[in-house]
Amino acid sequence: MRVPINTITPESTSADITGWAHEIRDLGGLAFLLLRDRTGIIQVTVPKKKATPQVVEALKDISRESVVRVTGTVKPEGKAPGGREVIPDAIEVVSKAATPLPLDVAEKVPAELDTRLDNRFLDARRPRVSAVFKIRSAVQHATRNFLFDNDFIEITTSKIVAAATEGGTELFPIAYFEKEAFLNQSPQLYKQMMMAAGFEKVYEIGPIFRAEEHNTTKHLNEATSIDVEVSFATHEDVMQVLEDLVRSVYSFVDKNCSTAIADLEIDSFAVPEKNFPRLSYTDAIEIASRGMNDPIKFGDDIGTAAEKVIGEEMGRHYFIVDWPSSIRPYYAMPYENEPEICKAFDMMHPRMELSSGAQRVHQHDLLVTQITKKGLNPDNFEFYLSPFKYGMPPHAGWGLGADRLVATMLGLQNVREAVLFPRDRHRVVP
Numbered sequence: 001m002r003v004p005i006n007t008i009t010p011e012s013t014s015a016d017i018t019g020w021a022h023e024i025r026d027l028g029g030l031a032f033l034l035l036r037d038r039t040g041i042i043q044v045t046v047p048k049k050k051a052t053p054q055v056v057e058a059l060k061d062i063s064r065e066s067v068v069r070v071t072g073t074v075k076p077e078g079k080a081p082g083g084r085e086v087i088p089d090a091i092e093v094v095s096k097a098a099t100p101l102p103l104d105v106a107e108k109v110p111a112e113l114d115t116r117l118d119n120r121f122l123d124a125r126r127p128r129v130s131a132v133f134k135i136r137s138a139v140q141h142a143t144r145n146f147l148f149d150n151d152f153i154e155i156t157t158s159k160i161v162a163a164a165t166e167g168g169t170e171l172f173p174i175a176y177f178e179k180e181a182f183l184n185q186s187p188q189l190y191k192q193m194m195m196a197a198g199f200e201k202v203y204e205i206g207p208i209f210r211a212e213e214h215n216t217t218k219h220l221n222e223a224t225s226i227d228v229e230v231s232f233a234t235h236e237d238v239m240q241v242l243e244d245l246v247r248s249v250y251s252f253v254d255k256n257c258s259t260a261i262a263d264l265e266i267d268s269f270a271v272p273e274k275n276f277p278r279l280s281y282t283d284a285i286e287i288a289s290r291g292m293n294d295p296i297k298f299g300d301d302i303g304t305a306a307e308k309v310i311g312e313e314m315g316r317h318y319f320i321v322d323w324p325s326s327i328r329p330y331y332a333m334p335y336e337n338e339p340e341i342c343k344a345f346d347m348m349h350p351r352m353e354l355s356s357g358a359q360r361v362h363q364h365d366l367l368v369t370q371i372t373k374k375g376l377n378p379d380n381f382e383f384y385l386s387p388f389k390y391g392m393p394p395h396a397g398w399g400l401g402a403d404r405l406v407a408t409m410l411g412l413q414n415v416r417e418a419v420l421f422p423r424d425r426h427r428v429v430p
């Protein structure tokens with residue numbers, strides 16, 4: 001087996017390493033080859049006079065980003081990365097890279113995001129980029145750990161569906177034999193049906209598809225959603241689950257991803273403090289209106305500009321609660337004594353919304369009324385409504401955008417940076 005580069009220490013005697021040619025510097029009598037793999041970089045030093053002809057010849061054939069195997073002896077060297085270098089006995093070019101490279105992996109020349117995404121496989125060779133995806137992997141791992149430890153059942157539901165779940169956002173129609181079908185916007189209806197199935201606590205981590213026409217730094221046409229649904233729970237209960245989950249994911253990353261955090265040059269990685277403050281929708285629009293020219297009226301959505309003003313004021317993760325029923329989906333439970341507002345919430349990072357959730361309507365007839373009030377036809381929701389007739393428990397839940405969670409955690413300016421192959425209005429390749 002090939003050994004990872006970071007296992008070679010100044011105390012090692014010999015090395016047999018294979019990695020990418022990160023940099024080649026030929027100073028005449030002396031040449032340096034930096035070899036890189038996902039664990040780090042090692043310097044290969046070639047004193048040409050002492051080196052074998054094979055080594056000198058092979059060196060000439062190396063282009064940057066070729067895959068190269070080096071065998072040789074290890075010596076401590078204070079000036080080399082990791083305090084050691086390899087003096088090669090043999091060099092083999094295993095897989096030669098063509099020139100010029102579409103992207104400078106060594107980051108001497110900065111690249112536009114579009115060029116980076118067009119050449120994602122090369123872009124992801126950069127430690128700063130692979131660090132994002134190592135952390136994203138840890139985020140998903142920690143999410144699963146937390147939910148599994150708290151007795152949640154992981155479900156996988158279909159992404160090919162016959163009806164919309166969320167008002168407002170657009171659907172992608174697909175060719176599905178002779179039927180009308182769409183890509184799912186959210187597992188909303190399915191996770192609720194699993195409450196009728198008696199699963200009590202479920203989650204899903206999966207893709208959601210939204211035909212959002214606009215091009216922003218926080219919207220994707222294919223996003224990853226972490227969805228949770230809990231029976232016999234109120235919106236307050238699931239807000240607590242959400243806060244605990246987010247804090248637990250941050251703690252896991254803090255403990256397990258120190259190298260990746262260092263690669264990203266994040267100096268102070270902080271786990272959000274507990275007790276995320278709660279702001280009512282009414283207070284939120286009042287704060288936003290103070291900082292904006294056009295005041296927001298009750299029933300208006302909280303847009304990006306407002307989100308920014310409120311986020312600056314709050315300066316930490318927070319909840320917006322008690323939303324107008326008119327701007328939340330039919331499945332959000334209205335307050336009994338004040339049905340103009342409902343038991344829905346958003347969880348916010350100072351930069352953007354991370355999650356939406358609510359206590360759900362579990363009474364069949366109220367749900368039909370709510371669907372009708374939104375101008376939708378209950379006949380299209382037959383499969384969803386039927387479980388509400390046969391013993392649907394009270395329940396609540398939320399959806400958390402995994403891409404936004406990672407982007408805000410790591411201070412990435414564009415949510416696309418947290419996605420390997422993002423899909424937006426202009427991008428379906430690679």
Ligand code: ATP
Pocket residue numbers: 213214215216219301302303304305353356
């Ligand atoms: P949710 O789906 O719960 O509403 P979200 O964060 O995706 O969550 P959206 O309402 O989809 O929220 O959009 C958030 C913000 O994105 C809007 O408030 C708006 O500022 C911006 N946005 C939405 N549509 C457009 C558009 N056509 N052009 C530019 N920006 C837009």
Ligand code: AMO
Pocket residue numbers: 166185186188210212218219220221222223225227228353354355356357358397398399400401402403404415
């Ligand atoms: P909502 O539509 O607010 O709620 O979506 C939940 C969360 O998913 C993320 N998200 C997105 N991220 C990137 N690009 C997008 N286009 C995008 N759309 C959504 C956001 C958002 O907060 N069914 C409800 C959830 C529930 O009530 O359980 C829902 O889908 O972070």
